[in-house]
Amino acid sequence: xxxxxxxxxxxxxxxxxxxxxxxxxxxxxxxxxxxxxxxxxxxxxxxxxxxxxxxxxxxxxxxxxxxxxxxxxxxxxxxxxxxxxxxxxxxxxxxxxxxxxxxxxxxxxxxxxxxxxxxxxxxxxxxxxxxxxxxxxxxxxxxxxxxxxxxxxxxxxxxxxxxxxxxxxxxxxxxxxxxxxxxxxxxxxxxxxxxxxxxxxxxxxxxxxxxxxxxxxxxxxxxxxxxxxxxxxxxxxxxxxxxxxxxxxxxxxxxxxxxxxxxxxxxxxxxxxxxxxxxxxxxxxxxxxxxxxxxxxxxxxxxxxxxxxxxxxxxxxxxxxxxxxxxxxxxxxxxxxxxxxxxxxxxxxxxxxxxxxxxxxxxxxxxxxxxxxxxxxxxxxxxxxxxxxxxxxxxxxxxxxxxxxxxx
Amino acid sequence: xxxxxxxxxxxxxxxxxxxxxxxxxxxxxxxxxxxxxxxxxxxxxxxxxxxxxxxxxxxxxxxxxxxxxxxxxxxxxxxxxxxxxxxxxxxxxxxxxxxxxxxxxxxxxxxxxxxxxxxxxxxxxxxxxxxxxxxxxxxxxxxxxxxxxxxxxxxxxxxxxxxxxxxxxxxxxxxxxxxxxxxxxxxxxxxxxxxxxxxxxxxxxxxxxxxxxxxxxxxxxxxxxxxxxxxxxxxxxxxxxxxxxxxxxxxxxxxxxxxxxxxxxxxxxxxxxxxxxxxxxxxxxxxxxxxxxx
Numbered sequence: 001x002x003x004x005x006x007x008x009x010x011x012x013x014x015x016x017x018x019x020x021x022x023x024x025x026x027x028x029x030x031x032x033x034x035x036x037x038x039x040x041x042x043x044x045x046x047x048x049x050x051x052x053x054x055x056x057x058x059x060x061x062x063x064x065x066x067x068x069x070x071x072x073x074x075x076x077x078x079x080x081x082x083x084x085x086x087x088x089x090x091x092x093x094x095x096x097x098x099x100x101x102x103x104x105x106x107x108x109x110x111x112x113x114x115x116x117x118x119x120x121x122x123x124x125x126x127x128x129x130x131x132x133x134x135x136x137x138x139x140x141x142x143x144x145x146x147x148x149x150x151x152x153x154x155x156x157x158x159x160x161x162x163x164x165x166x167x168x169x170x171x172x173x174x175x176x177x178x179x180x181x182x183x184x185x186x187x188x189x190x191x192x193x194x195x196x197x198x199x200x201x202x203x204x205x206x207x208x209x210x211x212x213x214x215x216x217x218x219x220x221x222x223x224x225x226x227x228x229x230x231x232x233x234x235x236x237x238x239x240x241x242x243x244x245x246x247x248x249x250x251x252x253x254x255x256x257x258x259x260x261x262x263x264x265x266x267x268x269x270x271x272x273x274x275x276x277x278x279x280x281x282x283x284x285x286x287x288x289x290x291x292x293x294x295x296x297x298x299x300x301x302x303x304x305x306x307x308x309x310x311x312x313x314x315x316x317x318x319x320x321x322x323x324x325x326x327x328x329x330x331x332x333x334x335x336x337x338x339x340x341x342x343x344x345x346x347x348x349x350x351x352x353x354x355x356x357x358x359x360x361x362x363x364x365x366x367x368x369x370x371x372x373x374x375x376x377x378x379x380x381x382x383x384x385x386x387x388x389x390x391x392x393x394x395x396x397x398x399x400x401x402x403x404x405x406x407x408x
Numbered sequence: 409x410x411x412x413x414x415x416x417x418x419x420x421x422x423x424x425x426x427x428x429x430x431x432x433x434x435x436x437x438x439x440x441x442x443x444x445x446x447x448x449x450x451x452x453x454x455x456x457x458x459x460x461x462x463x464x465x466x467x468x469x470x471x472x473x474x475x476x477x478x479x480x481x482x483x484x485x486x487x488x489x490x491x492x493x494x495x496x497x498x499x500x501x502x503x504x505x506x507x508x509x510x511x512x513x514x515x516x517x518x519x520x521x522x523x524x525x526x527x528x529x530x531x532x533x534x535x536x537x538x539x540x541x542x543x544x545x546x547x548x549x550x551x552x553x554x555x556x557x558x559x560x561x562x563x564x565x566x567x568x569x570x571x572x573x574x575x576x577x578x579x580x581x582x583x584x585x586x587x588x589x590x591x592x593x594x595x596x597x598x599x600x601x602x603x604x605x606x607x608x609x610x611x612x613x614x615x616x617x618x619x620x621x622x623x624x625x626x627x628x629x630x631x632x633x634x635x636x637x638x639x640x641x642x643x644x645x646x647x648x649x650x651x652x653x654x655x656x657x658x659x660x661x662x663x664x665x666x667x668x669x670x671x672x673x674x675x676x677x678x679x680x681x682x683x684x685x686x687x688x689x690x691x692x693x694x695x696x697x698x699x700x701x702x
């Protein structure tokens with residue numbers, strides 16, 4: 001791995017040298033052929049052959065970007081490993097898109113460094129970064145047909161006509177649009193445009209791929225299909241991918257790691273399971289998945305919430321005003337007579353029932369007046385839910401009993 | 409038209425309602441359509457009619473006369489002037505429109521105001537203003553002489569040069585406005601995408617921005633070209649009688665010779681040329697793109 005990275009870095013340096021010094025390293029160019037830029041792709045794209053692990057690591061150090069008094073990015077640092085699929089997840093205005101624009105080179109940060117592999121690209125203009133990008137609205141050139149769009153980056157790199165045709169055909173096959181090369185962009189459906197945009201971003205075999213909410217314009221079913229397809233492509237091609245979304249489910253579905261960003265700062269960075277199961281703060285627990293919160297009272301080394309002493313898998317953490325995170329699906333209705341030994345049990349009255357097909361969402365009012373949400377899968381084996389006003393006991397396993405600091 | 413065949417409760421009533429709505433819309437459009445018919449189509453038909461009549465019989469005599477060398481000369485002058493003014497307007501207007509389109513909203517509004525301001529002033533006033541500026545002892549010549557750049561005053565007016573300068577000034581807004589509208593609508597992500605795919609700023613501009621702005625350029629060229637073809641006031645004032653355009657031939661035929669037949673024939677030719685230009689540009693760019701589709 002280290003050897004490979006060193007070699008890649010070496011190749012990249014060669015390419016940058018070629019770019020920066022009058023393109024002297026470009027091999028014999030047929031006269032009359034368009035002047036072309038030389039990128040890393042042309043130098044090592046063939047060698048890497050699109051194997052998994054050919055992605056370039058990204059290192060973000062101390063990036064800041066302010067618009068007047070508004071800090072879009074506030075001293076952001078993050079390392080993305082080679083071939084990793086990292087999602088920037090955050091509400092709108094959180095700075096996730098700004099960070100992506102900084103990576104692509106469209107926005108100049110106020111401070112900080114960006115490195116791709118061994119190369120500092122902080123000052124490199126977008127066209128020398130060699131990263132693929134899928135834009136939110138696809139940005140497919142309306143004056144070119146599909147093949148023209150796909151072939152454009154190859155044309156810029158001075159590839160021959162027959163090779164461009166061949167690679168466009170392969171790219172179309174890869175995104176399951178074989179034979180649509182002659183279509184105009186406005187003749188394509190939303191899903192097809194999405195695929196073309198994806199194919200255009202990867203056709204020149206970039207080792208870093210950036211995606212800016214690429215699926216947000218698609219309907220739910222198509223979006224879920226494309227999520228799987230993007231994952232599949234990523235596994236196959238192995239480029240380091242930074243994916244921006246505000247859709248937490250999408251982030252959990254697709255990522256190796258999720259970086260939750262808010263107000264220009266990372267709030268938590270971790271694997272999807274970690275982010276969901278072990279939220280580090282109220283903000284994370286609220287933003288990802290559904291949650292109710294109960295204030296926790298610390299009495300010595302005991303934690304009390306909702307009138308019950310909590311059993312914790314870890315022990316009582318040291319924090320000022322902890323909250324108990326309650327995920328609706330983690331709460332299990334105890335059957336009558338079941339005592340819930342070894343579980344944290346919360347008792348209350350059913351306040352409201354919402355039938356949602358695959359499950360029933362219900363709200364329970366606890367003695368103290370707090371209202372929590374719980375969910376029961378629609379299954380004949382589950383205990384029957386009482387009607388509105390009925391008594392119910394909800395059990396929570398100690399391993400699922402999470403306390404977070406109240407930061408929201 | 410599934411509605412026309414739909415049966416069932418209320419179907420007839422709903423159809424009648426839809427028909428009423430169409431009638432109301434048609435009635436609202438009627439005054440405009442009538443106006444176009446009365447002030448545009450009818451006179452054109454009449455013009456055409458006059459151009460092929462002599463006394464009580466049909467004739468092509470008026471058209472045959474246009475082959476005379478004085479007409480050929482003024483046609484050539486008109487075209488030279490039109491091409492030159494359109495080209496200069498395109499060369500000046502494109503960067504100007506680009507600048508305005510790239511500017512921030514507020515700055516753009518102010519710049520647009522400057523572009524539009526001349527349009528709100530009288531055409532005659534502007535022509536006389538140019539006369540003052542460009543004449544032998546006008547401001548421009550005085551400045552150039554004071555700066556020691558020239559010894560003898562330049563002949564800037566009462567000739568082709570003066571006419572061109574004046575017409576470029578008058579036509580420029582008509583080039584800038586459609587260009588600006590088109591450029592403003594170009595999503596900046598297109599240029600970003602090009603850069604991301606490896607295009608240098610100049611390549612991205614040439615490969616992506618320029619093609620996407622072409623419909624605006626075409627619209628501007630058509631407007632300026634056609635306006636120039638029939639322009640009268642500026643060549644008459646700034647040309648000093650030396651620039652004989654097609655429109656001045658028309659005026660001469662009507663006022664001096666009361667020859668409506670010849671004037672009509674000239675008008676028909678002018679109209680045909682305008683349509684030909686529109687058709688030619690449309691063939692290159694695509695009609696629906698010029699007319700605002702897409």
